[in-house]
Amino acid sequence: MRAVVIRVSRATIEINGRNGDSMGQGLLVLLGVGPDDTEKEALYLADKCAKLRIFEDENGKMNKGLEDIGGKIMVVSNFTLYADCSRGRRPDFFGAAKPDQAIPLYEAFKSRLIEDGVEIICGEFGADMKIDHVNDGPVTLIMDTAEMMRNR
Secondary structure (H helix, E strand, C coil), X not given: CEEEEEEEEEEEEEECCEEEEEXXXXXXXXXXXXCCCXXXXXXXXXXXXXXXXXXXXXXXXXXXXXXXXXXXXXXXXCHHHHCECCCCCCCECCCCCCHHHHHHHHHHHHHHHHHCCCEEEECCCCCCEEEEEEEEEEEEEEEEHHHHHHCC
16 A cells, blocks of 8 residues: 655645534655555555645644644545556556555554544545645655565
8 A cells, every 4th residue: 555644733624525523633645555565565555545644733843743743644545656657658557556445454454543542534435526725734644565665
C-alpha cells in the first residue's frame, strides 16, 4: 500500500458535487492499494498513520501525535499513487489493485484507524472528489509498505 500523508491545519472534501465533511488540524491520507497488498499491509499502515508524531510541541519539535492535538484523519482512496509514468506522456494505472481487492483493504485501513481511537472523515471509493486543504509546515510524507515492511 502507498500513502501520501499530509499534515494539515484544515481540510474539506466534496464528493460527486456534494459538500462533504471538514476538519481542523490533522492528517490527510491519500491511500493507494497495490495488487500484492493484503490485510497485513492495511493494518500496518493504519497503525503507522495513527501513531505518527509529526505535530509540533511547545519547543517546535515534532513530538505530538493526533491524540495529543485532538486531530482527525481524512482518508481518501487514490489509485493514481500506483501510476507508471515511465513511458510516454500519459500514465498507466495497471499497477493499482482492482476494486474487488482494493475496497476491502481500504475498509480495513479505515476500521483499524477507528480501533486505534482515531476519528476519521472519509472519501468515497471510486467517486469524483475535490479536496481542499492547507498543508501545515508543509509536512508531507510518502509511505510505501513494500519498502517499510522490508526494512523493519
